[in-house]
Amino acid sequence: MLVDDHPLLLKGLKQLLEFEDDIEVVAEESNGPAAIEKAIEIDPDLIVLDLNMQGMDGIQTLKGMRNGSVTSRIVMLTVSDADEDVVEAISSGADGYLLKDMDPEKLLENLRRSLNGKTVFSEAVTEILATAIRKPAQRQQADLNNLTNREYEILSLIAKGMSNKVIARELDISDGTVKVHVKHLLKKLDLRSRVEAAVWMVNQQGNK
Numbered sequence: 001m002l003v004d005d006h007p008l009l010l011k012g013l014k015q016l017l018e019f020e021d022d023i024e025v026v027a028e029e030s031n032g033p034a035a036i037e038k039a040i041e042i043d044p045d046l047i048v049l050d051l052n053m054q055g056m057d058g059i060q061t062l063k064g065m066r067n068g069s070v071t072s073r074i075v076m077l078t079v080s081d082a083d084e085d086v087v088e089a090i091s092s093g094a095d096g097y098l099l100k101d102m103d104p105e106k107l108l109e110n111l112r113r114s115l116n117g118k119t120v121f122s123e124a125v126t127e128i129l130a131t132a133i134r135k136p137a138q139r140q141q142a143d144l145n146n147l148t149n150r151e152y153e154i155l156s157l158i159a160k161g162m163s164n165k166v167i168a169r170e171l172d173i174s175d176g177t178v179k180v181h182v183k184h185l186l187k188k189l190d191l192r193s194r195v196e197a198a199v200w201m202v203n204q205q206g207n208k
Contacts, residue, residue: 001027001042001072003035003061004050009100013048013077016104023111032056036064044072046115049094051078051085059088066093073114077107086128091192096120117163119195129199144204151185154178158194159201 002017002025004010010028017023026044029035033056039047047065051058062074075096076089086097096114098107099122110120121129147155150171157167164178171178182194191197 001025001029001035001039001044001047003029003032003047003053003058004077005030005053006050009050016108017111020108023108023115032058032061032064035061036068036070039065039070039072040068043070046073046075046111048075048077048111051076051080051089059085059092062089062092062094073117075111075114075120081122081124081128083128083131086125090129090195093193095195097125098122099124113161117166118161119198126199129196130203146188147185151181151188154181155185155197155201158182159198161198 002010002013004013007030010030014025014028017025027038027042029038030053032053035047035049047070049058049062053061056064058076058078062076065072065074073095074093075098076094077098077100078085079100080086081099089097096110096119098110098120102110102122114120144152153171154167157170162170164175164182168175168178182197186192186194186197189197189200191200
């Protein structure tokens with residue numbers, strides 16, 4: 001499902017996707033309220049959502065979808081690489097954040113990765129997130145030591161971009177058990193979302 005208030009971009013994106021045999025555009029909306037209603041109705045596999053829309057913006061639309069129990073993968077596609085936009089989108093439940101100046105082939109590759117349960121970012125966005133949630137090294141180490149072995153194991157798999165379902169299969173436990181562990185480890189690390197946890201963990205591994 002595509003959501004953007006620029007008709008030209010919406011049309012161009014739809015045409016790009018229609019050339020792909022394995023991707024089908026099932027809906028397109030140009031404003032937040034209509035997008036929320038349609039998302040709740042059809043709960044598509046993936047929603048590509050613009051950030052800067054007239055009236056209800058992308059963040060409000062994203063929150064409305066998540067509050068309406070929409071389980072779709074939701075990827076922001078925007079021109080904004082402002083730190084606060086990136087962090088707020090991820091904290092509000094986005095599964096990825098891509099910039100509109102991305103090469104079309106790269107965009108398709110990232111949308112496919114998202115459909116496969118991966119978290120997707122433009123390179124500049126990864127650096128913004130890492131900077132935004134970086135903690136002092138001493139605090140980081142103390143936090144990691146607070147995790148149980150299972151929580152650390154799940155955090156490592158989240159950092160590889162795995163969804164709860166994939167992690168559950170990997171560890172031979174239920175989705176519900178994974179969710180409980182994720183909730184606990186986020187609280188211990190003082191992070192707001194699994195995506196923040198993934199970037200934080202990748203940042204940790206890079207500091208070693």
